[in-house]
Structure formats: C-alpha cells, structure tokens
Amino acid sequence: MSRRQAVSPKCISRLSLYGRLLSTGVGSTSGRVYSHELARLAGVSAAQVRRDIMGLGCSGTPNTGYDVQALGSIITEYIHTPEGQRVALVGVGNLGKAILTYFSHGSKTRLRLVAAFDTARDKTGRVLHGCRCHPMEEMSDVIRRENITVGIITVPADVAQQTADALINAGVTGILNCAPVALQVPARVYVENLDITIKLETVAFFARSGRPQADG
Amino acid sequence: MSRRQAVSPKCISRLSLYGRLLSTGVGSTSGRVYSHELARLAGVSAAQVRRDIMGLGCSGTPNTGYDVQALGSIITEYIHTPEGQRVALVGVGNLGKAILTYFSHGSKTRLRLVAAFDTARDKTGRVLHGCRCHPMEEMSDVIRRENITVGIITVPADVAQQTADALINAGVTGILNCAPVALQVPARVYVENLDITIKLETVAFFARSGRPQADG
DNA sequence: CATAGTTTGTTATGCAATTCACAACGTTAC
DNA sequence: GTAACGTTGTGAATTGCATAACAAACTATG
Numbered sequence: 001m002s003r004r005q006a007v008s009p010k011c012i013s014r015l016s017l018y019g020r021l022l023s024t025g026v027g028s029t030s031g032r033v034y035s036h037e038l039a040r041l042a043g044v045s046a047a048q049v050r051r052d053i054m055g056l057g058c059s060g061t062p063n064t065g066y067d068v069q070a071l072g073s074i075i076t077e078y079i080h081t082p083e084g085q086r087v088a089l090v091g092v093g094n095l096g097k098a099i100l101t102y103f104s105h106g107s108k109t110r111l112r113l114v115a116a117f118d119t120a121r122d123k124t125g126r127v128l129h130g131c132r133c134h135p136m137e138e139m140s141d142v143i144r145r146e147n148i149t150v151g152i153i154t155v156p157a158d159v160a161q162q163t164a165d166a167l168i169n170a171g172v173t174g175i176l177n178c179a180p181v182a183l184q185v186p187a188r189v190y191v192e193n194l195d196i197t198i199k200l201e202t203v204a205f206f207a208r209s210g211r212p213q214a215d216g
Numbered sequence: 217m218s219r220r221q222a223v224s225p226k227c228i229s230r231l232s233l234y235g236r237l238l239s240t241g242v243g244s245t246s247g248r249v250y251s252h253e254l255a256r257l258a259g260v261s262a263a264q265v266r267r268d269i270m271g272l273g274c275s276g277t278p279n280t281g282y283d284v285q286a287l288g289s290i291i292t293e294y295i296h297t298p299e300g301q302r303v304a305l306v307g308v309g310n311l312g313k314a315i316l317t318y319f320s321h322g323s324k325t326r327l328r329l330v331a332a333f334d335t336a337r338d339k340t341g342r343v344l345h346g347c348r349c350h351p352m353e354e355m356s357d358v359i360r361r362e363n364i365t366v367g368i369i370t371v372p373a374d375v376a377q378q379t380a381d382a383l384i385n386a387g388v389t390g391i392l393n394c395a396p397v398a399l400q401v402p403a404r405v406y407v408e409n410l411d412i413t414i415k416l417e418t419v420a421f422f423a424r425s426g427r428p429q430a431d432g
Numbered sequence: 433c434a435t436a437g438t439t440t441g442t443t444a445t446g447c448a449a450t451t452c453a454c455a456a457c458g459t460t461a462c
Numbered sequence: 463g464t465a466a467c468g469t470t471g472t473g474a475a476t477t478g479c480a481t482a483a484c485a486a487a488c489t490a491t492g
Contacts, residue, residue, distance in 0.1 A: 008479075009418055016417040020396065034439070043398040046439095047481060054441060062440045062488045085420045094317055098310030102412060109413060111420055150420050174423025176416055180236065182259045190422035192415050196315060197325060199408050200392055201232040202225055204301045204327055204366050206406035207390025224449075250469070262469095263451060270471065278458045278470045 007055060009192070014052050015075050017042050022072035023108055027065075034065040076110065084110035086148045088172070090163050091155035092118040092133055095178055099152060104129035111150070115142050136166075143170040150174045157181050164191075223271060225408070230268055231291050233258050238288035239324055243281075250281040292326065300326035302364045304388070306379050307371035308334040308349055311394055315368060320345035327366070331358050352382075359386035366390045373397050380407075 021041050027033035035053075036046040053060070053071070056078045060066040089096055096116070103113040116133040118124060124135040134142050142148075151167040153160055153175060160179035167175060168189055177183055178194045185191055237257050243249035251269075252262040269276070269287070272294045276282040305312055312332065319329040332349040334340060340351040350358050358364075367383040369376055369391060376395035383391060384405055393399055394410045401407055 009422065010479080012418045012421050013414050016414045017398070017411075020413070036439090041398060043400075045481065047483095048479095050440065051442085051480085058441065060440055062486080063438050064489075065439070079417055079421055081424070085423065087416070087420070094310055094314030098314055099412060101310055109417060111416060149423050150416070152416070172423075173426070174419040176412075176419045182233070182257060184259075188426055190419060190426070192419045194410065194412070194415055195233075196318060196392075196410070197236070198229050198232045199410055200303070200327060200366070200368070201295055201325060202228045203390040203392045203406060203408045204303070205228050205295055206225065207301065207365050207388075208297070210389070210404055210406070226449080252469090261451070263453095264449095266470065267450080267472085274471070276470055278456080279460085279468050280458075281469070 011052055011055065012079065014042065014044065014048070015056075015079060018049070018052070019072060019075040019079065020108065022068050022075070027068050031068055032065045033068050033071070035060075037065075080110040084112055085150055086146055087111050087113045087150045087152065088115045088117065088139075088143060088146075088148045088167070089113060089131070089152040089154060090117045090136075090139070090167065091153065092116050092120075092123050092128060093154060096152075096154040097128070099154065100129040100131055104131070113152075114146050115148065117142075139166055140170040143167070143172065148172065150176070152176045152178065153183075154178045227268055227271065228295065230258065230260065230264070231272075231295060234265070234268070235288060235291040235295065236324065238284050238291070243284050247284055248281045249284050249287075251276070253281075296326040300328055301366055302362055303327050303329045303366040303368065304331045304333065304355075304359060304362075304364045304383070305329060305347075305368040305370060306333045306352075306355070306383065307369065308332050308336075308339050308344060309370060312368075312370040313344070315370065316345040316347055320347070329368075330362050331364065333358075355382055356386040359383070359388065364388065366392070368392045368394065369399075370394045 018038055021038060022033070026041065027037065035049040039046040039049045042049070053066070056074060059070050059074060089099060092100070100113065100116065113131055116128060116131050117136055117139050118133055119136055123133045126133055149172060151172040151174070153163050155163050157179045160177065160181045161183060164175060164177070164183045164185060168185060173188065174190045175183065175185070176192050176194060180195050180197055182193070183191055234254055237254060238249070242257065243253065251265040255262040255265045258265070269282070272290060275286050275290060305315060308316070316329065316332065329347055332344060332347050333352055333355050334349055335352055339349045342349055365388060367388040367390070369379050371379050373395045376393065376397045377399060380391060380393070380399045380401060384401060389404065390406045391399070391401070392408050392410060396411050396413055398409070399407055
C-alpha cells in the first residue's frame, strides 16, 4: 500500500500528534487548517509540519491549507493498519490500571488493548476496564490466538527482562517498556522506553538551568 | 554544581540512567566499570558513554575504567542540587497514584515528592503513600511554602493547561506533563511530555516496519 | 484578465549530536 | 625494565534533523 520509507520515530510521534489534533476540533468551522496553525498547537515550526506531511503524499492546496478530514485520514492510514493492531499489557498495578483506563475511555486510536496479564490471582479471570486479565502462564497462547503484535510492560523492574523475553517469544515485535531498566532485545524488535524517573530528573535539571524546550 | 555549558536533554537523561545503573550493582565485585559495560547496559555506544562522562570532568583511568562510587557521586552531584529539589503532583488518579508509589518505594533519587493536589474531597487532607494531598485552592500557598520547583501534571486533558498556568504562577519552572495536550508555556519554563498514546502508536508503527532502536 | 497576496512543496543551509579513529597512558607479564 | 595490550580522552568526520528560504500555485479582487 503506502510507501514505507525511512522515517524517524520522532516524525511518527509528531504525525500521531497532528492526527489527534485534527480529530479533536481543529479548524472545525472552516474544515481547513494551515500548517502554522497545526504547528502552534503541536509546539513545532510550520516548516516542520509541512515537511512531515510531505513524507506521506501531500494533499494541501496553496493559500487554503489542508482539508482537515482528508489530512486526518491520510495520517491515520499511514500510521495504522486498516484492521488496527492489537496490544497486550503485562502487569496490572497502578500504572497498568491507568493505561487500561486511558484506552477504555473513548479510545480514538485504532489500537486495541485486547488482553492483560498479571500474576495476582485476584486479578486474573476478571474483566478490568473492558479488558480481560489472564494469568501469566497463558501469555503465549493468548498472544498467538489474539494476533497481538505490541506489548506494554508495566511490571516491577526485576521481572521486566523476563517479561520482555516471554512477549518476544510469543511473537510480539514492538514493546513499550515502562519499567526502569534498559531491555536487551533482538534487533528486529522495536522498544520504546517510558522511564518516569529519568524524565523527572531531566525536568528537575532544566527547571533550574533554563534550557530549551524538548520532549519525547 | 555550576552549569559548565549547554548540555542537551538527551545527555542529561543518559547521565541519569548511568547513575541508576551505577547505584544498582554494576561492577560490584571489582568496584570498577568500563565504558563498554555501561554502554551495553544502557543501550548506547561506548564512545557515547565516554563523551557524556567527559562533559562533567572525567575521572577514569586507562585500562581499569571508572571507579563506580566516584563516578556515581559525580553524576549525582552534577544532576542534582545538594539539598535536592522538591516536587508536586497534581491529579491523584490512577496514573498519579502510580507515580506516588514509585517515589514512596525506596526512592534512590534526591528528588522529593512533597505535595499532591486534587479536587476530590475524599482524597484531600489524607496522606497517600507518604505524601499529603491538598485541595487545589491551596496550590499557590503550598508550593511557595514548600519551595517546590517541579510539577507533575496527571490531570485530565481538558484541565491540563489551566493546571500548568497555576503551577507556573506559583513559581514552578519545570513541568512533567502526562496529559495528552501540548502545553503553551513561557520560554523560561521547561516542559517534558509523557504522552502514552503517542508512544504506543510509535511502537505499533515500528513493530511492523522493523526500524531502529530509539527511546525518550 | 491581470495583479496582489498567501501558502504550499521542496531544496538548500546550518546545526547539533553521534560515531570514528587514534594518540596518550596505565597496567600487566615476563 | 621493557614490551605488549587494553582503555581512556578527544579532535575530526559523519550522520541526521530542523530551520530557513524560495519558486510554483492557488485564491481573491477589481
């Protein structure tokens, strides 16, 4: 389908953000939007926005900007598969529950959080926020059966690596790791880390030295 | 202590990670560690590690590597203030609670989460995970009195901007924003975004196109 | 129809950050 | 003591990313 070219993770993240902005009432009156409007809302430059959009077959017209609906569709089609990918979450602690809540609440994305896993017997077997919680032993079976390709790790640090190994063995090729450890994974698996302590220490550092804006 | 020169957020994040690795039993037998060992554990190149360390007054010796304790101390002193900075959290939902738990559990960092804020009356006045929860109206007073410089935003998206405004008015100069919106803040305030949906969509994308490692 | 004004698409420029490469140096073995 | 090896510190090269800049194109207007 669409041309898959070398795109950076940062670019995909921005496209994801543009997509959300477009679907939450930007330019709702005119049905159109300028690059500099999106830029302001996303906190980037207008040139950045145009360049990102260029990478996926443009659709704007000079002097009138982009059609909100059309651009939104193109971004969604580019980022997602038609069917949408299926996601599993491992570790139903506070953080895991928070993420489950995020995705049960009117989830605007095509991603589907279809399975959770935990060791605690009082959680397994139940349905939490519209998502069934399985015991760890069933991980391999469920992931294969449900055709899950993405895993979220929200377990304690000391079992994060073995959790990652289990997910990868079951066929997962992308991991969002919220545990404070650097996972060792084969090259074909993509990992993104969400380390709150690191983020917070970085914020604290620049809170006193007054440095430039940057996010992730 | 003093700010030597312009360091990037990414560099600080890596230093934070090195610091944690050093404090959690790396090279515990010899008391020393090589750059390539740290590199492997952190998921970066050895040259990267050496260069990062170079930026804060080196301390390694050829052929024996770095003294674990000494390097750990130098990194801590560089990233943190001697007293440690004080942090407030706004929004005690699932995500807020998860973060409170993180920091009550043996917190290895010098950062202190000393106040929480929420609108719900059943939470305010109580002490949650060793952290007192105040009503929103007291935010300005508490932040000034407790000398808080960093804020964590874990409120719903539609009130994130006004929460940020309130924090900044009270004197906060660094914000970790976990709400899915791009905050508009004055240039002197440093913001880092922790957007789970964006991260997850990025992971999902590269889970199928098999692209390179990268994190935030 | 022509002209003015704006915005897009894209190329070129500049900058920052990572990797490369190697000289200097400490350690160890003999 | 000295030679061989391995690691550090760092200048140079390279890569990647973001800003700047501009030609082409579209709309509006009279």
